[in-house]
Amino acid sequence: MAEEMNIENGEFEDWRGSKADPAKHGGVTASSIACVVEVLENMVFLSNATNFVEYFLKSMHYSAAESANMVTNFMGTSFLLTIFGGFVSDSFLTRFKTFIIFCTLELLGLILLTIQAQDSRLLPAINSKPSKTQEAILYTGLYAIAAGVGGVKAALPAHGADQLDHSNQRLVSSFFNWFFFSLCLGGLIASTVMIWIQENLGWNWGFKISVVTLSVALCIFSMGFPIYRYKRPGGSPLIRIFKVLASAIANRKASLPEAENTQIYGEKRNHDKFRFLNKALMGESVASTEVEETKTFIGLLPIFASTIMMNCCLAQLMTFSVQQGNIMNRSLNSFKIPTQSLSVFPLSIMLTSIPIYEYFVRMFRSKNNHHPGILNMFQPLRRIGLGLALASGSMAAAAVVEAKRREAANDDVVLSVFWLGWQYLLLGVSDMLTLGGMLEFFYSEAPDTMRSMSTALSWCSTAMGYFISSVLVTISNSVSGHFGKEWLGGSDLNHTRLDLFYMLLCILNFINLLNYIFWARRY
Template sequence: MEIKLQDRERSIGVEDYTDYKGRKADQSKHGGFKPAVLTCVVEVLENMVFLSNATNFVSYFLKSMHYSAAKSSNMVTNFIGTSFLLTIVGGFISDSFFTRFTTFIISCVIQLLGLILLTYQAQHSTLKPAENRTPSESQEVILNCGLYAIAVGVGGIKASLPTHGADQLDHNKQHHISSFFNWFFCSLCTGGLLAASVMVWVQENRGWNFSFIISDIVLALALCIFVLGFPFYRYKSPSGSPLTRIIKVFASTARNWKASAEGRVNHGAEAEENATEQSHDKFKFLNKALLDETVDEAEVKETKTFLGLLPIFLTTIMMNCCLAQLQTFTVQQGIIMNRKLNNNFTIPTQSLTVLPLIIMIASIPIFENLKYFYRHKSFTQSKIFQPLGRIGLGLALASVSMAVAAVVEAKRREETKKNEEGVILSIFWLGWQYLFLAISDALTLGGMLEFFYSKAPDRMRSICTALSWCSTSMGYFISSVLVKVSNGVSGRYGREWLGGHDLNQARLDLFYALLCVLNFLNFLLYLYCARRY
């Protein structure tokens, strides 16, 4: 019965694909590898724009807007967290009301408008605060409107673009879907590499005025490239609100909670047989919803599948708390470390991601070639090649990265105390935590994108894939909470770990150690959930 239901869902999904005129898609003319590759090209440009700003907003808020270090860090984590949290809204819209193509267009335009607003503010000194003064209310309004317009745009883009790209491929060939998400992640890394090298250099040497202008041009180019492929895409018709269907299943289950199996007569003999065959699976209490004529088996199965994904989603959040440090405290560490290279070149802290990104980009073709070579052998069935295995390894490396970060920060503080001038330890020591966290993110996010898309119900692919980005969002928000809680608790027993403007007087090493312990415990919880999936 399970196989029959999956086949039925697959056929429904194929029939729902149309061309740009709303006619049934022709497999020989619409979809395929070329349109999927086009989405990867667009992602390179879009992610370059997003990351080049997100990773440097701490510096912008500190130097141009004159916020404190703690406020700047929290503003960045809140901005990035909101951007990724809004992917749930973007996924809901593209599953329910608009095609993923339309959702991307609308979202990209909104993000572009937000960037233009920040560009205008950066170009006019009257819209920025005077030296040593924080922004006025009107200046803050302009800044926040620009920031959160970008966040809204990013939320829609991240939810719609990867699913739109995967929709172009044959879902009967899982290795094609897996390869797409590997190459899509490669596109993310390539955009990050351009952000960490070219764009960081522009921001450091030419200022934010030029950086914003380049971002405007690049994002507009990404929008144009995406639109050019519209005659060749195949489009997934929206199927109505998945939230409404889930609520209906729970409501029907609650109404029939005390009903016995003998009362299953509303769907006839076939529906009763199907419900009985489903009773062995997880969340079998939801089968009681089938007693209502308004609920069908596909809706119950859809709800069960979504609930089954949630434990995996929840156990990936803590890893992203570590990732948040690279845009906040790690940047602040780098600013006060020795960034000189041969006394001629000053290394921007954010450019430390270049080497890990190069390693990750190079690893994608190696990984794909290994899969292709061993496609018909048992090696490809190894857990490390499966999404859950890659996610688990990524979570383990997150704990390792925080242990390394704690040791490096303790060494930096020790060396600073020994030297009267302060700046002694080389910034290259931070490279280790960048490396471990970059690989952790590659394994975890890449595995999540493939896992949530492949396991999602056909009518909920956007919103389920958005769980990957939502995990990042929750991680950034929880990072802000952990900073406040750590300061509150440590302040009661002496000095706040992360209080004040001087990082040399803080205890960032203890905060990193706390994250290491929390991530290790989270990893153990993930192993339990993954084995039960």
């Protein structure tokens, strides 16, 4: 009976439902499986995101604009659905089961698209648009993949971190760094090996290899079930949050001292933040732990919102930076760098920066154990802040390089694509610090019952950054058009003012950095 109570109170259990034994369950080996699986899963996700453009154009006969929008919507939806996947994982299923179900859903979507790609009866005739049935098959497969990706990316990092001793924060921090390393390694394979296969063997091989790779990832993850440790879902956290907010509003006229004396708080009570929510305690069905859970989650939201602008900069690497690369000198001796492989630059930089970062952290910790001020520089909030500062610097560098490229183009000189390395370098390190810091921060600070959903905020920030980037382009063109010529009008970058748009992003990111500092200092 005591064992059951311990499990109910937040202890981990094994696959049989008994209390987990630290000597047998969890640990570095169990968490490492999540990193291996992430390499394979992200390779599949990004290689298909690249493959879809050509597939929509050449096989489904959509226009270039329609194809681009379909891919953008697919990626944005995948990242946004991580919130749904996190909600399911926290509320109803263990993170292990959530991964299995959503990865299977992603696999079924891939199989459906693979069947359609191989069967001419399910493809439109030459120079014809797809029929309603063919479109239905396409969108069913496409958004089954998107939903699967949402659940996988929400559950996998939280599941991996669950395997570690949470009293060792350095170990948890190291896991998220190496998880991000795995994410980048999968992207690098997608940008090199998969691009080569698609260009030399045909795009349809991308689907076949993706099905096999994701099947292998699912098997590897499933094989670890005897050594994993699991945490039972704690019911819907959103319902508890809404209940607290509704009770606080209903009792808004009550005095705070009266509300705070109605129940005895636990040790983790925070007296200073969002004290008005303490009025919810006047409601008979609201517990102090639910109030603290609500306070903690709401406290994460300003940090989340402050990272979106940085992801607007990352969106440029997928759009304008690629267009810049297309009209620059991409020759490396006798080899011409494929446009789709330009993302190799930031991914290589991220992969290199993570081991270097880990080395310096270990070195500082071994030499400065008695100097907490130095060790504090590696805390997630400080890493995120440094990442946001580098994002602003990257856009300043991008503006200078673009101005130089336009000036050279006017003199009939084509600059090397390696000039773009400055913005790739700064943004690569920025993304490593920011996204890695976000994953660790949201997991570590979130209530135990909301860790999957809170971790999903990191991916949602990416999605919203892409969407807001499109809005900023539209607004910039609209405003600049009223004063003469649109900055980003037309398709020829030599006659646009991309450098001014980059400078705008630099300024907006600097303002956002000040906003982030305001909230981070008050967290």
